[in-house]
Amino acid sequence: MNALQGIEGRVEWAERPNPTCAQGQIRIQVAAAGLNRADLLQVAGLYPPPPGASDIIGLECSGVVIEVGAGSTWQVGDRVCALLAGGGMAEEVVVDERHALPVPAGLSLAEAAALPEVYATAWLNLFMLGALQPGEKVLLHAGASGVGSAGIQLCKAFGSPCWVSVGSADRLAYCEALGAEGGALRGESLESLRDFAPFDVILDPVGANYAKLDLEILGRDGRWVVIGLMGGRKAELDLALLLGKRIQLIGSTLRSRDADFKARLIAELGQRVWPLLESGKLSPQLERTFPVHDAQSAFDALASNQVQGKVVVVIDESLS
Structure with a gap:
């Protein structure tokens, strides 16, 4: 698969091995990934991923489930968004199934990518x-x-x-x-x-x-x-x-929290926050999207401090 990596302070779309999907995990075909300041720091070499996490950039994504581990509550074809410790800006990502939530009704996959983090x-x-x-x-x-x-x-x-x-x-x-x-x-x-x-x-x-x-x-x-x-x-x-x-x-930091803590947090979001997104009481503040081939412009836009809300990198336009 291809994935976005930080190389000498710039981002590059390059080939990486496909991650394996184990029990308790789901594989997502990524549609879009939200961009965060932590991603800027990682590219600059100032915020390495925690031990065991992917070094591919991206702390949140949206997409379609294409593989599930044994006993999963998710099904192939489900539209989801997920909180990640890394790996979101790639064609595929494997994530703890407890760290994913359904795309709120009425929202696009690009909008959903702006939510989890x-x-x-x-x-x-x-x-x-x-x-x-x-x-x-x-x-x-x-x-x-x-x-x-x-x-x-x-x-x-x-x-x-x-x-x-x-x-x-x-x-x-x-x-x-x-x-x-x-x-x-x-x-x-x-x-x-x-x-x-x-x-x-x-x-x-x-x-x-x-x-x-x-x-x-x-x-x-x-x-x-x-x-x-x-x-x-x-x-x-x-x-x-x-x-x-x-x-x-x-x-407080979130990225380095353990999987069980993140699962409890995501469960609370699903119970308390996701219904408000579905009702329209809350909304993703998506200012701009950039295609992945122009990802550097997305990073530059966020670094300019002129963004209001969120920047999202679109990985697969066919899913949006």
């Missing part, structure tokens, strides 16, 4: 780890990103007002259209976020640059969930605030 990340960090309750206030940094777009919609659907930090007025308008109450522009001053504080949960993919402010604008018993380090890895903090406000600082 961002909705799993948002649900895990806001609701499972952040223990978000209805009525609690949320701050989402990088609110116009794929995870941010999913997070805004989830907050609105489950009754928690949210605010964002973003890079431009257009992005703020985009977030408000999804349901955000308001926010601040990164290029001006994030100090205006104090006007909306205190927050109960902050979801932060930035890290060091925002750490001091995050600590100050969290309320008592607040949960501060750090999921990325786009703004650096080292910060000086006033730990007296952490103690005095009983703040929980939670570091």
Whole structure:
């Protein structure tokens, strides 16, 4: 089969061995794969896959089941999307059958490819780890990103007002259209976020640059969930605030979680989130698709920080 690989900072469509399908797994003929910042980091040599995971790029995909392991609940021909530790940007991928979900009714395979990673990340960090309750206030940094777009919609659907930090007025308008109450522009001053504080949960993919402010604008018993380090890895903090406000600082990654944990997470998505996608209360925010022969342009688009929502690479147009 052919697959997308990172070679010297660029992506290349090259031949790779077909993975084998064992009991408890399904083989998917890939239609499309969502692109995430982790993929950019992997291509740059900064985020290797966890032990045992495929080194092929791609943490989520959609497609059609073409082989099932013994005793599988899936059937050949089922349209699915899946959360992966790697391997999504290939003609075929083999995945733990528990990590797949049906394509929500009414959505295309390209749209479905934009769902698993961002909705799993948002649900895990806001609701499972952040223990978000209805009525609690949320701050989402990088609110116009794929995870941010999913997070805004989830907050609105489950009754928690949210605010964002973003890079431009257009992005703020985009977030408000999804349901955000308001926010601040990164290029001006994030100090205006104090006007909306205190927050109960902050979801932060930035890290060091925002750490001091995050600590100050969290309320008592607040949960501060750090999921990325786009703004650096080292910060000086006033730990007296952490103690005095009983703040929980939670570091979180999804890719390296074990298979059973991911299975529980996917099961929760299937029960709590997928019905909202099927009803139209939530939606994939698919901004652009790129054919796999132009995959480098997809990576460049995401790296430009001008994307609102998701970028998807189409692997097999005949399945869309």
